[in-house]
Amino acid sequence: MIKTDTQLQADVMAELQWDPQINASHIGVQVSDGVITLSGHVTDFNQKWAAEHAALRVAGVQAIAIEINVELPWPDKRSDSDISGAAAHALQLVGALKGHTIKVMVENGWITLSGDVEWDFQRRTATRLLRHLTGVTGVSCEIALRSKLVSTAIKEEVEAALKRRAIHDIDSITVSISGPDVILGGTVHSWSERALANHAAAGMPGVRNVIDKIAVLI
Incomplete structure (x- = not known):
């Protein structure tokens, strides 16, 4: 059964409200031909990430546009140098990332990760870890994988x-x-x-x- 845009909008809004990671009170949902646009604002980057993935869980969603802003409350605002130091320290504590050089750059609260690792799960671990840090407004992963010969x-x-x-x-x-x-x-x-x-x-x-x-x- 193909859902109407009205049904999709209701289902996405219900999914956002159901997810305990998300405060959906300031998130708007618009739908056009199965394409979901999420707008509004949240108080931390993890909520923005969770909102995107909550919408993807809804059957019938064709694509998603994210127009949600991260508006940090005053107590959560930190300088870029503070965030950079906290991110580097957090990465050093993860056993799966020890022995690998991951570089952290922060601009206006947005973290960009670079460097290289051997496994894709290590990239995903680093990204998942840092999106929970206080003061972070976004995370971009530019970590490369060290190439190995791939056989059939x-x-x-x-x-x-x-x-x-x-x-x-x-x-x-x-x-x-x-x-x-x-x-x-x-x-x-x-x-x-x-x-x-x-x-x-x-x-x-x-x-x-x-x-x-x-x-x-x-």
Whole structure:
């Protein structure tokens, strides 16, 4: 059943209000032909991130535009140097990131991460960790993966990982290799299955990027 824009708007608003991470009282939801626009403001970056992902969980959503501003309350405002120091310290405490050089740059509360690591999960760990820091208005990840030779065996490993996750549309997902990149194609019937497929591919050693060409059939 295809949802109307009015139904989508109601479902997205309900999902935002249901998520305990989000104060949805200052978030507006507009819908046009299945495209969701979130506007308004929140008091920390993690709420903005959570709002985006809450909207993606709603069946029928085709795309999302984010126009939410992060308006920090006065007690949470910090200088860029304070945020930079706190971010660097937080990264040093994570065992999975020890031995790797991740550089932190902060401008107007927005963190940009650079450097390189061996695994994609390390990039995601760093980003997830820092979006919770007080005073942060955004996080951009420009961390590169150290390239390793990717053989055709990776294709088999990715397909095996997809099967372990019991993805319903496993037979509709294609996996191909281009150098150190994994290309996912085909179709699934939910955003959650698409996310699981991406997670499975990104977890393989030597994979630099996951190029997601999976279509979500609504």
